[in-house]
Amino acid sequence: SLLVIILVLSLIGLSIVLLSKDDGGKLFGSQLTLDDLFQRNFQIHDPDAKWISDEEVIFRSWDGDVLKADIHNNETQLLLKNTTFVSATFKASKFAVSPDLNFVLLGYDVKCNVYYFLEVRELNPPEVSDSVLQFASWGVQGQQLVYIFENNIYYKTDVQSSSWRLTSSGQEGLVFNGITDWLYEEEVLHTQTAHWWSPDGSRLAYLNINDTLVPSMLLPRFTGALYPRGKEYSYPKMGQINPSVRLYVVTVDGSSITTELRPPDSFEKSEYYITMVKWVTKERLSVRWVNRAQNMSILSLCDVTTSECTKKHVMTSEKWLDRQSEEPAFSKDCSTFFITMPLKHGGHGTFNHITMISNQFLPPTLLLFSSHRVFTVDPFQKECLTCSLFKSKCAYYDTIFSPNYQNVILNCRGNTAASPRQQNHCYSVMGLAWHNNSYFFLSVSDSAPSGQAVSDRFSLNWESVLVSSDSVIVARLDGRGSGFQGQRILHEVHQRLGTVDVQDQIAALEYLVRLPYIDGNRVGVYGKAYGGFLSSVLLLSHSPLFKCGIAVAPITNWRLYGKTEREYTVKNTTVHFQHSAELVKLLSASNVNYTLQVSIFPDEGHNIASTKSQHYMLNAVLTFFRRCFEEELVVVPQTSKEDE
Structure with missing residues (x-):
């Protein structure tokens, strides 16, 4: 088995040592x-x-097999062998099992999203014989199937039935x-899916998103054809028209x-x-509506039989609201x-x-997930159900509740005392004694x-x-503007x-480079998207602190950024080159020394x-x-005897 030992101290990831057992049972070290x-x-x-x-x-x-586990009798059943995912016929990378467990939906080509049944039967709209699907998934009952082609929704009651189009x-x-x-x-x-099944499978709620008035951007595609092609994306920027959205059932x-x-x-x-x-x-579904400025949201409870939506909760902010995608229970x-609400916490x-x-009054029958723990909630007390489970192995979970909320899947993601233990691979944390060595320093800024x-x-x-x-x-910093530290810092x-976020980065760096084991002459910075914006600002305005830095897809002009008008947050953008071109133009005009990574990755899409x-x-x-971090060799000129 492989043992990965990683030390994380405060902001600093200090060292990783890989230890493995050889045939004789002895441990030997290697580098990652x-x-x-x-x-x-x-x-x-x-x-x-x-x-x-x-x-x-x-x-x-x-090993890649798809299994069904019955947690009541602790039995496991093989549903699909891993050979299905590597066979020459399929090479499937996606799968979904029908609710009745009789069929498996396989994603055959992720670029084209072509899906097949296990029998093998290709899934096609009734109007077109050679189609490229955009999405396909099972419903919640039997063999219900919904798929999307040319931005319209199609439905099949079961595998053998004909399809009918739900939208046009x-x-x-x-x-x-x-x-x-x-x-x-x-x-x-933050997902491609914009439809939701009712619990009994009798209704389907879906969004209709209209980008007709939204300005578009042309993304060129260079490979696979004699001439370059272009694909237009509706891409609203600051002050431009946003898509309109409607909710249907x-x-x-x-x-x-x-x-x-x-x-x-x-x-x-x-x-x-x-x-x-x-x-x-x-017959009821909850919906959260948020204004464009994102400083007001309304949580509604809608009755689909009457089309009436009742206002359940209103939230406002003088600045902006976050966590608006969270689901109420x-x-x-x-x-x-x-629901999650911002509440005053003393003087903090x-x-x-x-x-x-x-x-x-609410009886204590509801399970909730809070601070990586699962609690049963009572108006007057709470009981932690998972605090003592696997305490020595993991304390940082993702959770998935069963439909009746009586069981929960805990997926270990990490821990201050032990990182995830998965299969035969064990990850843990150890201390490290410092020697008289000098370490280079890299600050990473890649969160918005x-x-x-x-974490x-x-x-x-x-x-x-x-x-x-x-x-x-390597150091990471959560300064002002970061989440999960309260609204005031956010x-x-x-x-x-x-x-202020740049000021916090500088303050942390100035402190850390004074540590005796850090070489203050070899400090670098890295950032992507919003982090690329921060790294650019740090390099241009505080260059004496840094020997070098990398800005990946930096945001250089907020007018160019496609966003949701919150005036505070940024994520990745598809106009990387436009931002980079603006930055290069500025660097050249300012006579700043820079290196542009000339390698290109054509037609990779939004991410590589x-x-x-x-x-x-x-x-x-x-x-x-x-x-960048290599030792600079000091060349001492040799003195000849004649000079002496």
Whole structure:
């Protein structure tokens, strides 16, 4: 087995030592390399577990088999061999098992999203024989199946039945039904899916997103054809028109009756977002509406039989609201619900707390997840159900509740005392005694405001390679503007990006480089997207602190940034080159020495998806910093005897 020992002290990732047993049972040390990061043994296995009933779970084993586990009798059943995912016929990378466990939906080509049944039967819309699907998934009952083609939703009651089209307004790149456009996928819902099944499978709620009036951006595609092609994306920037959105519910009993759920009156004539949709009962669903400035949100409970939405809670802020995609937890009679709300916490400002809103007594039957713990909630007391479970192994979980909330899957993600233990791979934390060595220093800034850079979540990445192999100390900082430290710290960057957060970065660096084991002459900075903006500001305005730095896809002009008008936060953007071009123009005009990584990764899309391209890019990053941190050789001129 492989033992990875990683030390994390405060802000600093200090060292990684890899220890493994040889044939004789002895441990030997080695260093982490970039190639190791792409090897299977260095990747944490995610079982991708899903509940299919109150007591049954589907998951994928380390070997790739798809299994069903019955937690009541502790029995396991093989559903799909791993050979299906590597066979020449499929090479499937995605799978989904039908609710009745009789069929498996396989994603055959992730670029084109072509899906197949296991029998083998290709899934196609009835109107077109040679189609490229955008999405396909099972429903919640039997063999219900929904798929999307040309931005329209199609439905099959079972595998053998014919398809019927539930929507007809879809237009490629302009009108989206049941899936997200660029803005909703990247900034609002953070998923491609924009439809939700009712618990009994009788209705389907979906968003209709209209980008007709949204300005578009042309992204060129250079490979695969004789001439370059271009694809347009609706991309709203600051002050430009946003997509309009509507929420519909359609019955799938054969009548296809479609009902629109209207926004609150205060939003009726203004731009708004729908940031959360969740079914509460088979006839009611909760919806959160947020204004464009994102300083006001309304949580509604909508009855699909009457099309009426009742206002349940209103939240406002003088600056902006965060965490608006979180789902509330309603009681069965919908009279009581839990939401996250900012509440004053003594003299330390306002913090988000789980809050119960009710007009009656709530018996302690609801399970909640809070601070990486699962509690049973009572109005007068709470009991932690997981605090003592695997305490020595893990205390940082993701959770997935069973449909009846009586069971929960705990997925270990890390711990201050022990990082995730997955299969036969054990990750733990140890101390390290300092020697009389001098270490280079790298500051990494790659989280946006409201994000969190410092956490107990385990990961191995290119920074780990520098730490392990090149005597580099890597630091991450959560200063003003970061999340999970209260509203006061979060809102410090409101309308002043690149000021107080940069000041915190400088203060931390000035402290750390005074430590005796850090070489203050070899300090670097790295950032991507908003972090690229920060690293650019740090390098240009505080250059004496840094020997070098990297800015990946930096944001250089807020007018160019496609965002959701919160005036505070940023995430990745598809106009990387436009930002980079603006920066290069500025550097050239200012006579600043810089190096532009000339390697290009054509047609990779929003993020670099190809493993080979990822490897190449990370190798360029590592090579740059290694050259930057190399010892500068002092050449002493030799004196000849004649000079003497």
